[in-house]
Amino acid sequence: MDTVAELTLVRHGQSLANVAFADAHARGLTDHGLTGRDADIELSSLGWGQATRLGHWLAALPGHRRPQVVVCSPYVRARQTWSRAAETAAQSGADYPLAVVDHRLCDRLMGDLELLTPAMIAQRFPAEAARLAAEGEFSYQPPGGESFADIARRLAAVLADLNTQHAGRRVLLVAHDAVVVVMRHLIEGLGFDEIAAIVATTPVANTSITRYDGTAGGLTLVEFAATPHLEPGRDEHAVVGK
Template sequence: MDTVAQLTIVRHGQSTANVAFADAQACGLADHGLTGRDADIELSPLGWQQATHLGRWLATRPADQIPEAVVCSPYRRARQTWAQAADTAATLGSPHPQACIDDRLGDRLMGDLELLTPLMIARRFPAEAARLAADGLYAYRPPGGETFDDVAARIGAVLTDLNSRHAGQRILVVAHDAVVVAVRHLLDRLSFTDLDAILTVTPVANTSLTRYVHADGRLALVEFAATPHLTG
């Protein structure tokens, strides 16, 4: 077997930025009050609860479904998600691996537009808002930031390394919705246009699970953006 046996990707729990962005948009505000770096954004109270639910669900998995290695984004919200989930599972008698941090699993870099809502971009950088509209979300490169092709390139390198180092093993990745999109682009050979249509119907929710298993010499999608573990 030249790939991992199973690849599960978890998006981090709800973050304080997720809440602030939604509140600002709902109220039509051009400011959300956030400061600092995106990488330092923490989980919201709901995000901690979601991570706890994830840990409880992990504790119910049979031995042959427990991940043999965990790889995590360096962003605080992702690290907090796994720490809370793993601690919860361990308390329930199901120890899980400590996460290895891979800097390549970070969220899409937005450069000068980091932590800005669409309205904030339109007000502060109208030329960039126009360029974003012209290029489209996936092809647009923010000043000092990344396109989705850039994200896919670094995630492709992560997948290559995982397959090389962990062939035949069950791997859990804790990261971001952009990482899930990049993985589906690479493994399912879907264009970003096709993915956009899928995401309109099934967004990558906080703490959702996307899972691939090895079949017929490749990793095949068996679950996408699933959330039953949050309500069970």
């Protein structure tokens, strides 16, 4: 077998930036109050709860389905998600491996536009807002940042390494929505226009699960952006803040 046996992609739990961006948009603000680096943004209270629910889901997996290798984005919110999920699973008797951090699984690098909402970009960098509108989200490369083609280049190397180093094993990646959609581009050969249409109807929610089966020799999509662990009424007691 020259591929991983299973590849599961998990987006991190809700972050403080997710909350701040949504609030600024809802209130028509051009400042969200966040400072520092995107890589250092932590989980929100809800995000910790989502990670706990993810841990319960992991604990309930039968032994033959449990990931054997875990690789994580270096961003704080992703590492916190896995830490809480693994801790929760362990409390139920399901031990998971320590995550290996791979810097190539980082979120999209936005360069000069890091941590800026669309309204903030329009106010501070109107020429860039116009260029983004003209080129489209997937083709646009912010100053000092990445286009989705750039993300695809680094993730192609990640995918090749996983298939080489962990062939025949079940692998779990904890990363970002950009990583999930670009993996679909790489694995399934979908164009970015196709991906945009998919995401418009099925967003990559926080702690959502995207899974590929590799037992037939190639990676076949089993589920995309699924959130069985977040369904209303399931483990309500597990949603706790930190």
